[in-house]
Structures are given as structure tokens and as C-alpha cells.
Amino acid sequence: MRLVAKELQRFAVRPAARWVAAGMLVYVVTVVVLAAFTSDGGGLARTVTDGELAGYALVPVLFACVAGALLAAGPNGGTRALLTVEPRRDRVYRLRAVAAALAVLPGVAAAYLLLASGLWGVALVAGPADDPGTTTDAAGLLPALAWSGARVLVLAGCAAVAGAAVGAAVGRWWAAVSVVPVALLGLEVILAGLAAERWSPLAHARAWVAGPAASDAGTSVGPWWLSGLFLLGAVAVVTTVGLLAFRRRELR
Amino acid sequence: MPYPVRVNRADHPQAAAAVAVETLGLRKTYAGVRGRTIAVDGLDLLVPARGVHALLGPAKAGKSTVLRLLLGLARADAGAARLLGVAMPDVGRELAGRVGALVGDPGFLDRLTGRRNLLMHPAATGREQVDLALRQTGLADAAADAVGSYSLGDRRRLALAAALLSGPDLLIVDDPTRGLDPTGAREVRTLLRRIAGRGTTVLMTTDELVEAQQLADTVTVLAGGRVVGDGPAADVIGDLATAVRLRVDDGDRAVAELKAAGFHVRRDGDAVVVDGVAEPAGVTRALARKKLYVTEMSTRRESLESLVRRLAPEPEPTPAAPSRAERRAARQEARRRAARPSWRQRRREAFEARVAEKQAAYAARVAARERAAAEKEATRDGRRKPAQGGPGKRDGTPEPSPGSRSNDDTEETA
Numbered sequence A: 001m002r003l004v005a006k007e008l009q010r011f012a013v014r015p016a017a018r019w020v021a022a023g024m025l026v027y028v029v030t031v032v033v034l035a036a037f038t039s040d041g042g043g044l045a046r047t048v049t050d051g052e053l054a055g056y057a058l059v060p061v062l063f064a065c066v067a068g069a070l071l072a073a074g075p076n077g078g079t080r081a082l083l084t085v086e087p088r089r090d091r092v093y094r095l096r097a098v099a100a101a102l103a104v105l106p107g108v109a110a111a112y113l114l115l116a117s118g119l120w121g122v123a124l125v126a127g128p129a130d131d132p133g134t135t136t137d138a139a140g141l142l143p144a145l146a147w148s149g150a151r152v153l154v155l156a157g158c159a160a161v162a163g164a165a166v167g168a169a170v171g172r173w174w175a176a177v178s179v180v181p182v183a184l185l186g187l188e189v190i191l192a193g194l195a196a197e198r199w200s201p202l203a204h205a206r207a208w209v210a211g212p213a214a215s216d217a218g219t220s221v222g223p224w225w226l227s228g229l230f231l232l233g234a235v236a237v238v239t240t241v242g243l244l245a246f247r248r249r250e251l252r
Numbered sequence B: 001m002p003y004p005v006r007v008n009r010a011d012h013p014q015a016a017a018a019v020a021v022e023t024l025g026l027r028k029t030y031a032g033v034r035g036r037t038i039a040v041d042g043l044d045l046l047v048p049a050r051g052v053h054a055l056l057g058p059a060k061a062g063k064s065t066v067l068r069l070l071l072g073l074a075r076a077d078a079g080a081a082r083l084l085g086v087a088m089p090d091v092g093r094e095l096a097g098r099v100g101a102l103v104g105d106p107g108f109l110d111r112l113t114g115r116r117n118l119l120m121h122p123a124a125t126g127r128e129q130v131d132l133a134l135r136q137t138g139l140a141d142a143a144a145d146a147v148g149s150y151s152l153g154d155r156r157r158l159a160l161a162a163a164l165l166s167g168p169d170l171l172i173v174d175d176p177t178r179g180l181d182p183t184g185a186r187e188v189r190t191l192l193r194r195i196a197g198r199g200t201t202v203l204m205t206t207d208e209l210v211e212a213q214q215l216a217d218t219v220t221v222l223a224g225g226r227v228v229g230d231g232p233a234a235d236v237i238g239d240l241a242t243a244v245r246l247r248v249d250d251g252d253r254a255v256a257e258l259k260a261a262g263f264h265v266r267r268d269g270d271a272v273v274v275d276g277v278a279e280p281a282g283v284t285r286a287l288a289r290k291k292l293y294v295t296e297m298s299t300r301r302e303s304l305e306s307l308v309r310r311l312a313p314e315p316e317p318t319p320a321a322p323s324r325a326e327r328r329a330a331r332q333e334a335r336r337r338a339a340r341p342s343w344r345q346r347r348r349e350a351f352e353a354r355v356a357e358k359q360a361a362y363a364a365r366v367a368a369r370e371r372a373a374a375e376k377e378a379t380r381d382g383r384r385k386p387a388q389g390g391p392g393k394r395d396g397t398p399e400p401s402p403g404s405r406s407n408d409d410t411e412e413t414a
Helices: A002-013 A015-038 A045-049 A052-056 A058-073 A078-085 A089-126 A132-136 A137-172 A175-192 A199-218 A224-250 B064-071 B116-120 B127-136 B152-164 B182-197 B210-215 B251-260 B280-289 B303-311 B324-339 B345-389 B402-413
Strands: B019-032 B035-048 B052-056 B078-083 B084-089 B099-102 B170-175 B201-206 B219-224 B224-231 B242-248 B264-268 B271-277 B293-303
Touching: A002 A015, A002 A089, A002 B293, A015 A089, A015 B035, A052 A058, A052 A089, A052 A137, A052 A199, A052 B224, A058 A089, A058 A137, A058 A175, A058 A199, A089 A137, A089 A224, A137 A199, A137 A224, A175 A199, A175 B293, A199 A224, B019 B064, B019 B201, B035 B052, B035 B064, B035 B127, B035 B224, B035 B280, B052 B064, B052 B182, B052 B210, B052 B271, B064 B170, B064 B201, B099 B152, B099 B280, B116 B127, B127 B303, B152 B170, B152 B182, B152 B264, B182 B201, B182 B210, B201 B210, B219 B303, B224 B303, B242 B280, B251 B264, B251 B271, B251 B280, B280 B293
Parallel strands: B052 B201, B052 B219, B099 B170, B170 B201
Antiparallel strands: B019 B035, B019 B078, B078 B084, B219 B224, B242 B271, B242 B293, B264 B271
């Protein structure tokens, strides 16, 4: 735990963490401003129920993935110092993965809360006077928000672990940061070309964060819990591959 | 299996005393576009506990690679290593906190103070420990300054402080004075000596002979990834005596006088070379006493290269045996060449054909010219004969050629 705490401390003061946080903030502000101009007055409750809010939260999840890669491979990462202290690579790898999963939670949680409160504010200001979604349904709204946020946080943690695996395997932060989005987008394009969207990680991520309500409405990838299992399996595969690569990789 | 053998103490009978690091047949190669490069080739290293041990060698001798192999930052192709009696790299928690290292960039954050950087180091457990390390490295006064404002020497000392945080029994340092000015280098050397004086074994690399002589108790000289000499620094390096080369008007007398004064003197052409001089001024003083004055003088201290040459006349490593892929590629290339001539061969053949053609044309021209000359000569002789003998020859008409004779025959027939 002491080493995890050290890792979290180091990551918190690194410039990379600030850049990721700034990116998330810019994204949240952009979404809220766009919602203010294009709002149809549906209210926050409908946004949560439809999975639209969780859909917006997928971008912070991608940021979490990049943050994980930067934590494992970024400048001032200090993997060498860790290995010097404790030469077992597996232990260092696990430490990095855990630290990455924990490190992204506050940022993604803050981004989600800002998104929710921003959209709620937009609905309050621009919505109809008798908006049922923001006022009368408050009792059902908060648990729905909490569950949706929890799913987003779990997904962000998994994404950060996968990002850390890629970073540890690649070793260069710029390569890792390039690989993460390029691999995701490339996979989407390939799956779309093969008409196999049901294997798309992004579709499963969308189904997972949208939750049971959207799942009941019917999605192309099946129930939300199955999407969760699929994503968990994908992260396990990426983490295992990253571990094997990190075991073999030489550190400069 | 990357580590098929284990270091056995029986292999090193001289290792009865405590040993900090020992390796047996350590080998490391790197694959590149030009084939495999041998960085470390069958390294048998023995670093006694306590004191400073220097891995000395020129660039590309494999010094840093050895340290990276010992620390588990790189994996050896073959061989075995032990750190403080623990086999590497399949190490558990036995070495945690017992080995400190400074290899490469320590990764400090420039915006933070030296103390804050150390507090965030994985080995730091408390403020007292950090302050102790800062005091040990002489950075207590600069602890509150941002690392970005540190000089290179201070950064190096801060990195040493980080390596000392856990109170290691073995400190591994890669080229501690690289890039430092003389003052910074002297401070770091003094610090390393002090650390060794407290009982920590220091294993360092250097490519400076003087540094190894000043700092190290024992030394291992590497060249081409191999050990070319090891032992106490005084025995391996010697006293780094200077050779003095000078010119004197009366060289023979100077040689005799210097020999009489106890110097090792030899002639090198017009110059006089005095070997093993501790104080070059002593040579000129000895000559001046005999009214011999030096017109030209240069001193030369033994270099690392000459030390390596002295220890190993041929330190260059043998080229690596070609890999299976390289052998296959060579076979394919040979087969391809045998099957199809190369463009060079084709060009040569075309050239030779053109030369042969020209030679044939030239020979034909020469033959035609000779034939024409012979015909001309024959015609001239034919005209000359009638003029000398028969009536035909009297009027100077040449002897008719066979052709003309034939023409005549034709006319007669007609």
C-alpha cells in the first residue's frame, strides 16, 4: 500500500496528470455548452434513463485509458527506481496497474458530476417550466445517477488498467498515448467493415454505462451485464499481454 | 532458459572472503540491423564486499550493460549473477532495501524541491530518513530548493541520496562523474569514498583512468565485453607514471647522464624518452645540472587505451557466430548468385564481349591493310620486272597482277 500511495503521489504532481484533467474539463464544458444550445428540454432524468449521460461519460473513460498509459510510461515515471527497489517485475506491474485504476477515479468522478450538474442546470434554465425530469422525479433520479456513475467509474478503472498495460508494454509514453486511441478506432473500423459490431469494445462500453434501462430497450450487443463481462475479459487479455511484454522488455 | 547456470562458490576459490557481486559467464547480445552485437561476453566478475570497485573500460566495453544486468533492468542471454549472495534475477524480497542504484536518469520532477522528490521516492519511509540522506550527500542546505535550480553535480548527489535512502549494503553507480565539472566531479568522488568508508560496497563504472586510480580499491578492466584485467587498483593500473619525451642538443650525453641519475631512458630517433617519471621537472633539473638544456619537451600520461593494450594485446571481441537466420540468408544469397549472374558480372561480360568485338574488328582491319599493302607491293614488283627483263618491262609498266593477268586473258579470249 505504501508503494501504491507513492505512485499516486508521484502521478498527482506530474504534468501529465494536469494535462489529462484539463482535457476532461474542456470536454465537459464543451458538452454542457453544446447541450445548452441544442437542448430539446428533455430533462436530466430522461438523459440518465436513455443512457445519454453515460454516453457522454465515455470520453472521460478514454482519458482514463490515456492517463493509465502515461502513468506507466510517461516522463518522470520512475519505473527504473521502482525496479531498483524491488526487482520483481510482476510486482511492479501489479503496483502500476492498481495505481492507475485508483488514480483515474477522482478525475472521472469529477467529470461525471460536472457533466450531470451541467446538464441539470441546462435543463433547469432552458427546459420547460413544469419539467418533470429535474424537479418532480428527484427521488428516482439520484439513485439512477449514482448507479450510472458507479458503472462509469468501474469502466474507467478498467480502461486505466488496460492503458497502464499498454504503457508498460510499449515503454514510451508517446507511443502508448498514440497506440491507445489508434487501436480502439482501428478496431472499430475493422469490426464495422466485417459487420461484427457485436464484438466492438466501444459498443459494449456504451451498453455497460447505459445500464439496464437502455438494455431493456434493446441494444445490438445484448444485456448490459454481458457487456461488462466482455469488457472485463478484454481488459484481462490486454493486461496479460502487457505483463508478458513487460517481463521481456528491457528498460533503458 | 536465460540463466542455465548458477554461480557456485567453488568456482571462485578466492572468494572465501565476503563477496558483494559475482557473475559467471554472463553474456548479453543485442540484435541490430547489422546482426548481433556482443555487449558482454562471458563475464566472470568478482566484487569484494566493502570498498569501491570500479568497472573500468573504454566506451562500448559493456560496463553499463553489466550494471543493468545486475539490477534486472536487462536480461542476460546466458550466465549467472549473484548480488549479496542472492541469485539474480529470480529474486524475491531478499534484496529489497539492500541495493541502491544510480543508473540513468533518476526521473526527478524539476518543479519540486529536493526533499519533496525524495519523500515521493519509493524507498522513502519518513522525513528523518530523507533528511539523513540529504545530510549524507551534503544537500541539506539545498533541500528546500527546486530541483530545476540544481547544478548537474547537485542533481547527481540528489540521485545518490535517493539511492542511499534505504541504507543499502551495495550501491551501484553508473559513471558518477559523467558531464560534471572538475569541482562537481571531485565532490562526487569524495562522497562516494565517504559512503564506502561507512561500510557500503560501491560498484561503479568509469572510463577515466585517473578516477579509477583515485577512487577504487579494486578494479576490473573491461574491453569488448570481456574482462582483460582485475585485482587491486594499485596492481592493475599501477602508479600512472608519466613518460617524458624531450629533445636535447647532445642526445647521447643526455641519455648517459639521465641513466646515471637513475631514470629509465631510451632513444626514439632524435628524441630522448624517459619512462616512468613521477615528476617531469626532475628530468629537466637533472639535465640542467649537467649543463644540458632541453629544447623541446612533451609529457604523456598512460591512457586507458594503452592500459587496455597492455593488459590485453587484442581486446577486440571475436565476431559473433552467425545466427541461423543469417546462415540461411547467406545460403540463399549464394544460391541466387550461382543461379543468376549479378549485374556486375553481366556488365563485365558485356564489356569483355565489346572488347573482343573491337579486337576482332581491329584484327580484320589490320589484315585488310596488310593484304592491300601486299597487293600494292606485288603490283609494284610486277611493273618493275618487265622494265628490267622483257619488252613489257622496258617501258616501265609493272608486272601484272594475277587479276590484271586474268583481264588480259579475258581480252585475249574475247
